[in-house]
Amino acid sequence: MPYVYCDPKLCTGCRACELVCVGFHERVFNPKIARIRVVRSEPASDITITCHQCEDPPCVKVCPAGAIRKLKSGLVEVIDARCVGCGVCAEACPFGAIWLHHERGKATKCDLCGGDPQCIKHCVPGALKLTAPEGVAIERRFAAAVRRAPERGG
Amino acid sequence: MAFTYKGYAGKYLRVDLTRGKTLELELPKEWARGYIGGSGMGARILYDEVPRNVGPLSPDNILIFATGPVTGTAYPPSGRYCVVTKAPLTGIWGEAHSGGYWGPELKYAGYDLIIIRGRAPRPMYLFIEDGKVELRGAKRLWGKNTAETTDAIEGELGRDVRVACIGMAGERLVKFACIINERSRAAGRTGVGAVMGSKRLKAVVVRGSGSIEVANFDRVWELTKEAHERYTGGEWGKASHDALYRFGTPGLVSWENEIGRLPTKGHRTGVFDRAADIGPEVFEREFIIHRRSCMNCRIQCKKVARVGRSGPYAGLITEGPEYETIVALGSNCLVSNFPAVMQVNQLCNLHGMDTISCGGAVSFAMECFERGALSERDIGFALGWGDGDAMVRLVGMMASREGVGDVLAEGIRAAAKRIGKGSGRWAIQVKGLEASGQDGRAHQSVGLTHAISVIGAAHLRALSSLDELDYRKTITERYGKARAAALGDRLSTKYKGMLVKDVEDLYAVVDALITCKYGTMWPPIFYFEDYAEILPAVTGVEEFGSVKELRIIAERIVNLKRAFNARLGLGRKDDTLPERMLKEPMPEGPAKGRVVDLKPMLDEYYRERGWDVRTGLQRRATLERFGLADVARDLKRVGALAK
Known part of the structure; x- marks a missing residue:
């Protein structure tokens, strides 16, 4: 299942993704309700955190109200009407990618903007990509292969 | 009740540190309508609330932190705030701007601006969270550097708070102390950090977690996408984005050296033979480990640098240095030891000092040493040109006000008076502010910019890249074909009074929105028309949709800031440059033999502004045209209105 992957080598921490995420979903600007978040740590790291759309999502497992489900398409979805706002999903998620919306009181997470994530379009350094774990692994394999290749020519 | 205009938080805070009281107030509609926001609103407030007899470090001076209506929205590059105060370094209008995350966060917390006055009985810090305002004790933070302070406050309040603070320099009232937010972003110029220190505000x-609503969301969304395209694509957008993303502002070092405008050896020349040692290629190859950005920017000029394994600064990691820092502490001190420049950059971040003024003080001291005005005994060690290690020692002494550092911490205008021996001749400052990294001899209009700037010799108030890089197409579009050739020639003084006036007006709007000057200063792709699009979409104020109205607001702001200084007795005599730029011809490079031909540019500038050419004073009719009749009456009373 594809998710919004962030390459920490490229992320600059500009948080444009947060603002367009909230603009798209809520028609206001407020990073505290963005479904993608930039985490900056010192001295030299920036990375976004958002839902990995896990194959076997811990949030689905722990939800006492059955309000989170894994769709056939792969998307992990919150059913607002069922969500009781207990927040165990936030406790279960290893990334902090799902949490309670402070105004609505409902579990909130990345919904991939219905398949066309806005954050990716506004990511200037190209750190964000819609890709499945397999896609990330392919990139990693090629990078590893280049690193390990014997030097030829030149 | 919600504020009439959108985009604004609609509220502001008054903090009285003497009494320990805070007060939340509705933002006056007239401030928004008349001055937009940022340093525009700051101008109205400072003019009204700081009469001329108030000393910058007295409790009666106020310190304003301001955002604008665009701050915190998705429209780029709007992650900024400004600080406005009567400046301790210069004694006049003071203004400093910073990026990072802090400005937007203030708006999400519910306030457009904060006005701070008084002096706390003991060190305090101010914590604002979603309409809750609290003054908290800062005794254990006093004496800590900016990184330690930020860490300690994050430890106390959580890692998602945004901290703007001062370091040792601000506490010790170093006159060019700055305010540092998020460890490395600086509201740098004019000594705003010393005002904070004088108020015992750490x-x-x-x-x-509040939301910013805009008047016309769909239009703002559309304009945001369009701005994204223009910043990252397009002929000039792409070129400048690519350069700034790759190298950051240090990319300018090689270009400025090429046109002979790289201040070197205390502005004695504009060419540095070792510029490559502190230039963009070596920066990228040997030092950059990470690329960063302020909030909501499409240019992304910030870099994190690391010094490699050998030498006295091995292992140092610092965000920066910027072009201005590299000039002030590198070429202008003849220092080609890049790690030493980075070390001072980090010291300035940690102690909270403006790198431009700090570098100006070092180069001034080096020239004092060369010419015998300061001896090895005075300083404690030899301070030869180009000695990076000595520079590092001297900067530490400035922050702690130790020995000669105490004299230099007053700024070079005051230091030259103290040291005497003719050292005022090589104190490269205007109105008490150390000159930024340009030289008017190689770029005439920037000479005028330095001379007329309301804060002193700074670049961000009115620098034009149109002539610096000869953007002929834009020049022609804006000012007509007949004037284009002269305007595009950086060594010509013709029409430069008009040009500088026009960019100063443009930046008055930019500093009110607030957005970054990338996009207006360089590349020059955003102009009044663009702000007449975004401002009404964000605020719903229809009048902001008129370029004519925006230009009137811009002139209102420029005139009000000018009046703040006029009321203090400033006029044409103060709109000048160091003798070095006016009388000593540039010794080499493409501008060889040139001095700044200031008089014709200054005359034209005053005429364009509608000010008296002989005295530089404002006229009643001019002030009334921009709705400043009250200011005219005020100036008349103190004899600062043109006859």
């Missing part, structure tokens, strides 16, 4: 901490 930090202003914000966290907010």
Whole structure:
């Protein structure tokens, strides 16, 4: 299942993704309700955190109200009407990618903007990509292969 | 009740540190309508609330932290705030701008601006969170550097607070102390950090979860996408984005050296033979480990640098240095030891000092040493040109006000008076502010910019890249074909009074929105028309949709800031440059033999502004045209209105 992957080598921490995420979903600007978040740590790291759309999502497992489900398409979805706002999903998620919306009181997470994530379009350094774990692994394999290749020519 | 205009938080805070009281107030509609926001609103407030007899470090001076209506929206590059105060370094209008995350967070916390006065009985810090305002004790933070302070406050309040604070320099009232937010972003110029220190205010901490609503969301969304395209694509957008993303502002070092405008050896020349040692290629190859950005920017000029394994600065990691820092502490001190420049950059971040003024003080001291005005005994060690290690020692002494550092911490205008021996001749400052990294001899209009700037010799108030890089197409579009050739020639003085006036007006709007000057200063792709699009979409104020109205607001702001200084007795005599730029011809490079031909540019500038050419004073009719009749009456009373 594809998710919004962030390459920490490229992320600059500009948080444009947060603002367009909230603009798209809520028609206001407020990073505290963005479904993608930039985490900056010192001295030299920036990375976004958002839902990995896990194959076997811990949030689905722990939800006492059955309000989170894994769709056939792969998307992990919150059913607002069922969500009781207990927040165990936030406790279960290893990334902090799902949490309670402070105004609505409902579990909130990345919904991939219905398949066309806005954050990716506004990511200037190209750190964000819609890709499945397999896609990330392919990139990693090629990078590893280049690193390990014997030097030829030149 | 919600504020009439959108985009704004609609509220502001008054903090009285003497009494320990805070007060939340509705933002006056007239401030928004008449001055937009940022340093525009700051101008109205400072003019009204700081009469001329108030000393910058007295409790009666106020310190304003301001955002604008666009701050915190998705429209780029709007992650900024400004600080406005009567400046301790210069004694006049003071203004400093910073990026990072802090400005937007203030708005999410519910406030457009904060006005701070008084002096706390003991060190305090201010914490603002979603309409809750609290003054907290800062005794254990006093004496800590900006990184330690930020860490300690994050430890106390959570890692998602945004901290703007001062370091040792601000506490010790170093006259060019700055305010540092998020460890490395600086509201740098004019000594705003010393005002904070004088108020015993260690930090202003914000966290907010409020939403910013805009008047016409669909239009703002569309304009945001369009701005994204223009910043990252297009002929000039792409070129400058690519350069700034790759190298950051240090990319300018090689270009400025090429046109002979790289201040070197205390502005004695504009060419540095070792510029490559502190230039963009070596920066990227040997030092950059990470690329960063302020909030909501499409240019992304910030870099984190690391010094490699050998030498006295091995292992140092610092965000920066910027072009201005590299000039002030590198070429202008003849220092080609890049790690030493980075070390001072980090010291300035940690102690909270403006790198431009700090570098100006070092190069001044080096020239004092060369010419015998300061001896090895006075300083404690030899301070030869180009000695990076000595520079590092001297900067530490400035922050702690130790020995000669105490004299230099007053700024070079005051230091030259103290040292005497003719050292005022090589104190490269205007109105008490150390000159930024340009030289008017190689770029005439920037000479005028330095001379007329309301804060002193700074670049961000009115620098034009149109002539610096000869953007002929834009020049022609804006000012017509007949004037284009002269305007595009950086060594010509013709029409430069008009040009500088026009960019100063443009930046008055930019500093009110607030957005970054990338996009207006360089590349020059955003102009009044663009702000007449975004401002009404964000605020719903229809009048902001008129370029004519925006230009009137811009002139109102420029005139009000000018009046703040005029009321203090400033006029044409103060709109000048160091003798070095006016009388000593540039010794080499493409501008060889040139001095700044200031008089014709200054005359034209005053005429364009509608000010008296002989005295530089404002006229009643001019002030009334921009709705400043009250200011005219005020100036008349103190004899600062043109006859």
